[in-house]
Amino acid sequence: MDDTTPVAIIGAGPAGLAVAACLRQAGVDFIIIEKEQQAAPAWRRHYERVHLHTTKRYSSLPFAPFPKHYPRYVPRGLFVDYIDAYAQRFDLRPHFGETVEAIAREDHGWRVEATSGPLRARHVVIASGYNAEPLRPGFAGIDTFTGKTLHSADYRNAAPFAGQSVLVVGMGNTGAEIALDLAENGAKPTISVRGGVHIVPRELFGVPIQMVGMAARLGPQRVNDVLFPLILDLVLGRPEKYGLKRPRQGLLQQIAAASRIPVIDVGTIDKIREGAIKVAPDIAEISERGARFADGKHGEFDAIIFATGFRPGYAKFLEPGIQPDRSGVTAQASDLGLYLVGFHNAVTGLLREIAIEAQAIADDIHYRLSRKRATEILPI
Missing domain, CATH: 3.50.50.60 (FAD/NAD(P)-binding domain)
Known part of the structure; x- marks a missing residue:
């Protein structure tokens, strides 16, 4: 695994892939880390009869509407197919089998300790899932x-x-x-x-x-x-x-x-x-x-x-004392270079919120990296 990157994305579910696609469109490099061996592992494990409770019109990820032949409420199998096609469309290649053990501040960025070694990133996006750990x-x-x-x-x-x-x-x-x-x-x-x-x-x-x-x-x-x-x-x-x-x-x-x-x-x-x-x-x-x-x-x-719920689970690998806001881009998140996506369960639907948050996070990261590069090339 590369030892430096502008952005480290933790998790290759819908939220992580959505942020990655938005960064790809903005020309920002990134690395996706996923502990399982496939993208969207939680969706692959869902009980068989599950469908999206939100309509396909308002549940697609950025830049890629669901196929027209999909039903209004997309079943699990078709959603997994959509995720696989989404990753291929934007050339998203997560580092599979990588478990994040710790994320801590280092200089003006972050040090991500993973199973295959450390990764240094200016920005970290936590997309490890709202339902990461069963309660x-x-x-x-x-x-x-x-x-x-x-x-x-x-x-x-x-x-x-x-x-x-x-x-x-x-x-x-x-x-x-x-x-x-x-x-x-x-x-x-x-x-x-x-x-x-x-x-x-x-x-x-x-x-x-x-x-x-x-x-x-x-x-x-x-x-x-x-x-x-x-x-x-x-x-x-x-x-x-x-x-x-x-x-x-x-x-x-x-x-x-x-x-x-x-x-x-x-x-x-x-x-x-x-x-x-x-x-x-x-x-x-x-x-x-x-x-x-x-x-x-x-x-x-x-x-x-x-059926007693889940918890996000990201607190166990974050540096003690860091309490990120769950609502995507905030002033604190931007200043830290730390973002969460996929943790805001709204009445309008989690996937719709993910699409909105992913674009906002990618825009914020792109702006900050561009500003940093502009500062570095200014004459003294």
């Missing part, structure tokens, strides 16, 4: 459970669970869709929901919910947070009927304050309404054959799937 909270009694346990990161399809009673812990988008997959393929799922959850349809009166969210940003947040529940009750029914409560925070307020995206329903609510998916409250304790819930009831299960 699996501890539950009392988990060691006594005799059935199968796994994190949603390891779930592929429902085939191994046909005929079984399965507890899905957590109702984010992943938990809701895994429960739906199980219900549609012969399993008997129960979702354990901790606290409240906002649920929206993928399309509202034929309009993609992503576009509704984009329009909603133009209006007052408080007004929209009052109106949305009334409209959603008409479309999906009152969630309280099915054991689901809404959070006290409004839908848009929760996104702004905690980057928590609502569950985008693709059929789970219908299965809950039919009784094919059961809903249970938070887990109080896991037992040898199942779980006891916060309401005192006990259920027996053959397997437990923890």
Whole structure:
């Protein structure tokens, strides 16, 4: 691996490749470091039925719209094909199998310690992924459970669970869709929901919910947070009927304050309404054959799937004391030469934000490198 570069990009997922393509268009050299052996490894590992919840029109990476024959909501396999074609189109060649162990300040740049040796860079772009490390909270009694346990990161399809009673812990988008997959393929799922959850349809009166969210940003947040529940009750029914409560925070307020995206329903609510998916409250304790819930009831299960989320994971290789902002280009990021991309989960869609952030980061890096070169050639 080269020992110096203007820009080191950590991660070859959609975010890292998007920044690289924008830098390529700007004529800026870079090196991409990826710990796996292929680009977009997280997408290759996703459960089989997953589709983009955002439309292809607003989910493509810079300079490369999705092919016209792709459906409105792109499935996992076609998205992986798109990523591979994107890397080839812009001649993006990541250094695969390189794990970043540490990133620290050095002179006016950065020193990136990787498995094959150090790399010095003027700028570092961290694109290692919002879902880099699975989170699996501890539950009392988990060691006594005799059935199968796994994190949603390891779930592929429902085939191994046909005929079984399965507890899905957590109702984010992943938990809701895994429960739906199980219900549609012969399993008997129960979702354990901790606290409240906002649920929206993928399309509202034929309009993609992503576009509704984009329009909603133009209006007052408080007004929209009052109106949305009334409209959603008409479309999906009152969630309280099915054991689901809404959070006290409004839908848009929760996104702004905690980057928590609502569950985008693709059929789970219908299965809950039919009784094919059961809903249970938070887990109080896991037992040898199942779980006891916060309401005192006990259920027996053959397997437990923890859809309990992920964490970014970049903090473990950053120099102590450095706390980068997750929103792309900031004054602090520009001054440090350190950027994050792909960590701002917005109502308008993560991939759309990635495309916007990638171009802004590339523009900022290009400007700073050009200014530095101009300063160096000025006569004394």
